[in-house]
Amino acid sequence: EKPRTTVGWKGLINDPYLDESFRIDEGLRIARQLLIEINRLGLPAGSEFLDVISPQYLGDLISWGAIGARTTESQVHRELASGISAPIGFKNGTDGNIKIATDAIQAAAGGHHFLSVHKNGQVAIVQTNGNPDCHVILRGGKTPNYDAANVAAACADLAKAKLPQTLMVDCSHANSSKQHEKQLDVAKDIAGQISGGSTSIFGVMVESHLNAGAQKFTPGKDDSSKLEYGKSITDACLGWDDSIASLDVLSAAVQARRALK
Numbered sequence: 216e217k218p219r220t221t222v223g224w225k226g227l228i229n230d231p232y233l234d235e236s237f238r239i240d241e242g243l244r245i246a247r248q249l250l251i252e253i254n255r256l257g258l259p260a261g262s263e264f265l266d267v268i269s270p271q272y273l274g275d276l277i278s279w280g281a282i283g284a285r286t287t288e289s290q291v292h293r294e295l296a297s298g299i300s301a302p303i304g305f306k307n308g309t310d311g312n313i314k315i316a317t318d319a320i321q322a323a324a325g326g327h328h329f330l331s332v333h334k335n336g337q338v339a340i341v342q343t344n345g346n347p348d349c350h351v352i353l354r355g356g357k358t359p360n361y362d363a364a365n366v367a368a369a370c371a372d373l374a375k376a377k378l379p380q381t382l383m384v385d386c387s388h389a390n391s392s393k394q395h396e397k398q399l400d401v402a403k404d405i406a407g408q409i410s411g412g413s414t415s416i417f418g419v420m421v422e423s424h425l426n427a428g429a430q431k432f433t434p435g436k437d438d439s440s441k442l443e444y445g446k447s448i449t450d451a452c453l454g455w456d457d458s459i460a461s462l463d464v465l466s467a468a469v470q471a472r473r474a475l476k
Contacts, residue, residue: 216228216229216262216263216264216265216266216269217449218263218265218283218285218286223433223449224432224434224448224449225265226242227242227245227246227249228242228243228245228246228269229242230242230434231245232439233432233434233439233448234434234435234439235434235435243269243272243273246272246273247272247273247276250273250276250277251276253276254276259278259279260276260277260278261277261278261279261280261281262277262280262281263280263281263282263283264280264281264282264292264295264296264299264303265283265286267291267292267294267295267331267332268332270295270299271332271333271334274299274300274301277301278301278302279301279302279303279304280296280299280301280302280303280304281303281304281305281306281352281420282295282296282303282304282305282306282319283306284306284307284308284309284354284388285309287305287306287307287308287315287316287319288308288315288318288319290322291329292319293319293322293323293327294323294327294329294343296319296323296346296349297322297323297324297325297326297327297343297344297345297346298327298341298343298344298346299346301348302346302348302349302350303323303346303348303349303350304349304350304351304352304383305319305320305323305349305350305351305352306351306352306353306354306385307351307352307353307354307355307356307360307369308356309356309389310356310357311355311356311357311358311360311389312356313351313353313368313369313372314372316351316352317351317372317373317376317378318376319349320349320350320351320376320378321376321378323345323346323349324345324346324347324349325345326342326343326344326345327341327342327343327345328340328341328342328343329341350379350381350382350383350417351369351373351382351383352382352383352384352385352420353365353366353369353382353383353384353385353390354385354387354388354389354390354420355385355388355389355390355391356389357389358389359389359390359391359392359401360389360390361384361386361390361401361404361405362404363408363413366382366384366408366413366415366416367415369382370382370415380415381414381415381416381417382415382416382417383416383417383418383419383420384401384405384416384418384419384420385419385420386398386401386402386405386419386420386421386422386461387420387421387422387450393450393451394451395422395427395428395429395450395451395452395453396427396453396457398421398422398453398457398461399453399457399460399461402419402421402461402464402465403464405419405465405468406464406465406467406468407468409465409468409469409471409472410467410468410471410472411472412472412475413472414472419461419465421453421458421461422447422450422451422452422453423452423453423454423455423458424445424446424447424452424453424454424455425444425445425446425454425455426443426444426445426446426454426455427446427451427452427453427454427457428446428447428451428452428454429446429447429448429449429450429451429452430442430443430446430447430448431448432448
């Protein structure tokens with residue numbers, strides 16, 4: 216699923232055929248089959264959760280989830296996170312505000328009662344036990360916030376909230392100034408922090424695809440048969456080679472940190 220700033224293609228589930236037919240029922244089946252095949256490879260799958268219904272169809276196949284910057288403050292999404300059987304990352308606000316994410320973690324850690332839909336499709340009162348495995352994702356704000364000083368400041372905010380002082384960094388979005396090629400530079404900076412002994416960063420997010428960049432496409436107007444295979448139609452991504460390079464530099468950094476012990 217893909218959150219949009221205004222309007223546009225909302226992802227495989229919402230419009231699987233890229234033609235504004237909105238065959239959401241088929242999108243759910245395709246998404247579930249894709250996740251099954253990924254899981255069969257022994258590869259954990261992650262996803263951003265945009266609504267409170269689709270996780271009922273996909274949650275058993277997802278090992279990690281994200282709540283986006285625009286929905287971290289949402290009561291509904293905090294309640295959703297409290298009942299998901301997987302770690303959930305909350306992004307800081309689009310203005311760089313960390314507190315909304317720490318508030319969300321605290322809210323999701325508690326149990327909640329709310330209206331939802333159970334597995335048989337009926338509306339029900341749902342009770343959750345709370346999710347103790349939530350964390351912050353630094354995605355930048357008005358300025359990037361992946362550097363050591365911003366990471367330390369975020370960890371200080373986590374300490375004040377009596378939360379674990381570890382987090383994930385999003386190499387894209389405001390941290391790359393929405394320039395996809397800068398994601399590799401962000402990964403190198405993070406690698407420098409890790410190889411220097413920092414234990415504050417436990418993971419990264421990278422927007423990656425087979426081919427670099429993005430291509431413009433408007434469902435219902437443009438011809439999907441003319442799309443370039445393996446190139447994003449939403450956010451611009453790193454290509455395969457730079458994606459491998461980012462993994463290599465991060466892997467080397469982890470090995471260097473282990474050697475310090």
